[in-house]
Amino acid sequence: MEERITLCGDNCIECPRYNAHSEAELKRVAELWYRVGWRDKVVTNEEITCSGCSSHKA
Structure with missing residues (x-):
């Protein structure tokens, strides 16, 4: 499984906050x-x- 561990310490791939796209x-x-x-x-x-x-953005 791909991981993207960032400055906050979370894995963006699994983070509900990062993956939430709609207002709901x-x-x-x-x-x-x-x-x-x-x-x-x-x-x-x-x-x-x-x-x-910014830790994973080009």
Whole structure:
């Protein structure tokens, strides 16, 4: 399986935040991250959106 480990330490290939493309998917990720304790509140789609970091971009 391909891996893309980036500055945040996550593998982008498996990251739900990186792979969320629709507004609904982003909202579900934000709600999930709140439920598992990775955020203190459900953040906005703008805050949860990730397009990858510079460690793997050409």
